[in-house]
Amino acid sequence: MPYESLRTYINHYAGTELTDEEFALVMEACTPRKYRKKQYLLQAGEVCKYVAFVISGAFRMYSVDDKGVEHILHLGIENWWVADRESSLMLTPSRYNIDAVEDSEVLLFTSEKMQELIATVPAIPKMMARLDQRNFIASQKRIHASISLTAEERYLELLENNPVFLQRFPQNMIASYLGITPETLSRIRKKALQR
Amino acid sequence: MPYESLRTYINHYAGTELTDEEFALVMEACTPRKYRKKQYLLQAGEVCKYVAFVISGAFRMYSVDDKGVEHILHLGIENWWVADRESSLMLTPSRYNIDAVEDSEVLLFTSEKMQELIATVPAIPKMMARLDQRNFIASQKRIHASISLTAEERYLELLENNPVFLQRFPQNMIASYLGITPETLSRIRKKALQR
DNA sequence: CGCCCGGCTTGATTTTAATCAACTCCTTTT
């Protein structure tokens, strides 16, 4: 039952219970889809048309610089939302790619359907406000880390706050997410183990 | 008329016009206050009780590491909101200080009064949702810069996106905001001028 | 089954930015 995890998720973040009628509206608003490993959900240059709720699997969102190096901005697994919100809000071409890191299942919402839900199902804006708060806090932490901590300290903070990521994503992606090279991360981990 | 700029601000971000009755509710909910240069609005260790709307002046929010070095997380001037949202949401002691960089005037809202306004004045949650979106985008840009750009590129991006800050805040604070030392910023600017 | 590729490690070297230190202007204080 792929939709059940979304229902639980909404109830949790809205702090209320969806009625069956409301939940029916939510189900109608989205379409399930599968992504194979390495398949793109969004490619740089496109406008981001969907918000994806991850049922199973894992995604990353990243930019590619002029040297061809990838920089991972976000990672997402089950029960995460994945999208380039800037692009979908502003209707501008995205600078980012989003692709599946594992074979995955998602529920896709177009921006229009999402707007409809916000207007018709009270739990949805409640959930959104809650998610925005969480996101604000998480972003603030990440910015704080990036301006005040060393590479090693940032790794240890990730180990502390998001150990799941370390299990789910290969090390070179973790390095990219932390803003360091794979070599540096490898050395940091070696050092950390020696204690 | 200090309150007028807030009214304009709310109308702008909510995309609607406050009635005089609604605006009266907003005015009742806050108290005006002045801060002298260097005066604290929040000190690390306290729970953040107020959200401040800046009428005039400038503020910074920063942490101090174990070596005594300050790291500036946010800068704010007229028509910016200033607070440690993490602390005020979670009711946890803040890790940050907020102080006035210039003599300033603000309107202070307690979290409770703000909650009341959200419930009673429809424009307020609209404004908040809009601000959260903008904030999301701004945070994403800053994180992107911090993991994929060099110190010089980050400076140039700030020059591009927030030239106001460069005029309003001393160079050492700009450096701290960018996550570099004042010496490095000085050298970057010298290099940039030579073209 | 063997081959090949991608992910990880390790070492040597270079680059970037931090650190330490001295000096110059200003502005503020007394």
Next chain:
DNA sequence: AAAAGGAGTTGATTAAAATCAAGCCGGGCG
């Protein structure tokens, strides 16, 4: 008016992380 402190610059040195390069698995594919 003199003194003191703060902000910015510049130079020399050190430290951190990137880059370049080589080699080592281990899993997937032909």
